[in-house]
Amino acid sequence: MQYKPYGKTGKSISVIGSGGMRFDDPDDIDANAETLLYAYEKGINYFDTAPIYCNDKSEETFGAAIKQMKPGSFYVSTKSGQSDGGKLTESLERSLRRLGVERINFFHIWCVVTLEDWGQRKSGGAVAAALKAKDQGLIEHLCVSSHLQGAQLRDVLGEGYFEGVTVGYSAINFPYRAEGLAAAEEMNLGVVTMNPLGGGVIPQNPELFQSLMQPGDKSVVEAAIRFNISHSAITAALVGFGNKQHVDDAVAAVENFKLYDQQTLTEIKQNIHAHALFKNxxxxxxxxxxxxxxxxxxxxxxxxxxxxxxxxxxxxxxxxxxxxxxxxxxxxxxxxxxxxxxxxxxxxxxxxxxxxxxxxxxxxx
Ligand code: SF4
Ligand code: SF4
Structure with a gap:
C-alpha cells in the first residue's frame, strides 16, 4: 500500500480509503465488517462512513470492524449534515457510540452543496458546535465534504475552518473540481476523493473511458483509480468495497504503481476530452x-x-x-x-x- 501525508495533520493515510456505502448486502453487518478488516489487513488505514449510509447500518458495521483493529493503527472519518449546532452534537455523539471510539479522527461538515447551504451551517451553529467538539477532543480534525464548484470551494476553504476536504473527483467531472483542488493544495489541506469511478458510470461505459487506460492498466477501473490518486493535490481516493474481491482489485491498482507525472495526467485529460461522446x-x-x-x-x-x-x-x-x-x-x-x-x-x-x-x-x- 502507498501512503500520502494528509495536509498539515502529521498523519499519513493510504491512497485508497475504504468507503462505507456500497456493501453488497448492506444489512449483513458481520460480512461487511469482515470486508473492512480484510481491507485493513491489506494496509488500508482510512475508513470513511456516515450516518444513513447502507440503511443507516454503515457506522455500526465500521464499529464492528474497528473493535478488532489495533488502536492507533487506523483513522475513522464520519460526517454530519446538520445545520443546527445541537443536532450536529447529537449526531456526533451517536456516531461516537456506534463506532465505539472516543473521538473521530476526521469529522466532516457533510455535503455542502451551495454557498447558501454553507451560510446555514455557520448561522445554524453547526460549525461552532463542531469546533467546540474539537476543543473537547471528540473530533481530531475538522473537514468538509462538498459538491461546490471549484471557485466556491476555494472561498469556503479560505475561511480557514478546515484541515481537509472530501470531494467527488473522476474522469467525468475533473474540470469542475480543478480550482477547488488547486486551492486545497495551496493551503496544504488533505484531499480525499469520492466516486473515483464516477459513481459506477466509468465501468458501465468502458468504451467512453478507454482513453484513461495506460500501458499496464488491466481495466478501466484500475485506470480510473490511478488517474485519481496521481493528482498531486489528492491524498486518497475512497472506494466503496462491496466485498473482498473489490478490495483486491483496488489494492492491485496501487501496488507497484508509480504515480503518473503531470505530463501524463495532462495527456490523459486531453484524450478524454477528444472523445466524440465526451464532447457532448x-x-x-x-x-x-x-x-x-x-x-x-x-x-x-x-x-x-x-x-x-x-x-x-x-x-x-x-x-x-x-x-x-x-x-x-x-x-x-x-x-x-x-x-x-x-x-x-x-x-x-x-x-x-x-x-x-x-x-x-x-x-x-
Ligand atoms: S440561457 Fe443560460 S444564462 Fe440565460 S437564463 Fe438560461 S441558463 Fe441562465
Ligand atoms: S461544460 Fe459548459 S455547461 Fe457544463 S459547466 Fe462547463 S461551461 Fe457550463
Missing part, C-alpha cells in the same frame, strides 16, 4: 456561470449527462437531480433562454435546449 457531456467546469437567473447550470447539466451515459444507479435524469443534487427539474424552468451561458460554455453545448428539456421533466413535481 457537461464537464461541470462552471465557466458558464453566473446565470442571471441564478440557475446552477453545472448541476442541471450534470443530470442531463445521464441521458447520454448509462448509469444503473439512476433511472432518469430527474432521479440524478434529486438524489445527487437535491433539486427538482423545475429548477430549470426559470431559464429565460438569454444564451449568455452558451457564449461561455467550454464544451459549446446547447444549454438552452437542455434547460428546456430538463424543465419538461418536471411536469408534476
Amino acid at each position: 457531456l457537461c464537464t461541470g467546469c462552471g465557466y458558464c456561470l453566473p446565470c442571471p437567473q441564478g440557475l446552477n447550470i453545472p448541476q442541471l447539466m450534470d443530470a442531463y449527462n445521464f441521458t447520454i451515459l448509462h448509469d444503473a444507479h439512476y433511472k432518469t435524469p430527474a432521479d440524478r437531480l434529486k438524489l445527487h443534487w437535491n433539486l427538482t427539474p423545475s429548477a430549470a424552468a426559470s431559464c429565460t433562454q438569454c444564451r449568455e451561458c452558451e457564449k461561455k460554455c467550454t464544451q459549446h453545448l446547447p444549454i438552452c435546449e437542455r434547460m428546456k428539456e430538463i424543465a419538461e421533466l418536471g411536469t408534476g413535481d
Whole structure:
C-alpha cells in the first residue's frame, strides 16, 4: 500500500480509503465488517462512513470492524449534515457510540452543496458546535465534504475552518473540481476523493473511458483509480468495497504503481476530452456561470449527462437531480433562454435546449 501525508495533520493515510456505502448486502453487518478488516489487513488505514449510509447500518458495521483493529493503527472519518449546532452534537455523539471510539479522527461538515447551504451551517451553529467538539477532543480534525464548484470551494476553504476536504473527483467531472483542488493544495489541506469511478458510470461505459487506460492498466477501473490518486493535490481516493474481491482489485491498482507525472495526467485529460461522446457531456467546469437567473447550470447539466451515459444507479435524469443534487427539474424552468451561458460554455453545448428539456421533466413535481 502507498501512503500520502494528509495536509498539515502529521498523519499519513493510504491512497485508497475504504468507503462505507456500497456493501453488497448492506444489512449483513458481520460480512461487511469482515470486508473492512480484510481491507485493513491489506494496509488500508482510512475508513470513511456516515450516518444513513447502507440503511443507516454503515457506522455500526465500521464499529464492528474497528473493535478488532489495533488502536492507533487506523483513522475513522464520519460526517454530519446538520445545520443546527445541537443536532450536529447529537449526531456526533451517536456516531461516537456506534463506532465505539472516543473521538473521530476526521469529522466532516457533510455535503455542502451551495454557498447558501454553507451560510446555514455557520448561522445554524453547526460549525461552532463542531469546533467546540474539537476543543473537547471528540473530533481530531475538522473537514468538509462538498459538491461546490471549484471557485466556491476555494472561498469556503479560505475561511480557514478546515484541515481537509472530501470531494467527488473522476474522469467525468475533473474540470469542475480543478480550482477547488488547486486551492486545497495551496493551503496544504488533505484531499480525499469520492466516486473515483464516477459513481459506477466509468465501468458501465468502458468504451467512453478507454482513453484513461495506460500501458499496464488491466481495466478501466484500475485506470480510473490511478488517474485519481496521481493528482498531486489528492491524498486518497475512497472506494466503496462491496466485498473482498473489490478490495483486491483496488489494492492491485496501487501496488507497484508509480504515480503518473503531470505530463501524463495532462495527456490523459486531453484524450478524454477528444472523445466524440465526451464532447457532448457537461464537464461541470462552471465557466458558464453566473446565470442571471441564478440557475446552477453545472448541476442541471450534470443530470442531463445521464441521458447520454448509462448509469444503473439512476433511472432518469430527474432521479440524478434529486438524489445527487437535491433539486427538482423545475429548477430549470426559470431559464429565460438569454444564451449568455452558451457564449461561455467550454464544451459549446446547447444549454438552452437542455434547460428546456430538463424543465419538461418536471411536469408534476
Ligand atoms: S440561457 Fe438560461 S441558463 Fe443560460 S444564462 Fe440565460 S437564463 Fe441562465
Ligand atoms: S455547461 Fe459548459 S461551461 Fe457550463 S459547466 Fe457544463 S461544460 Fe462547463
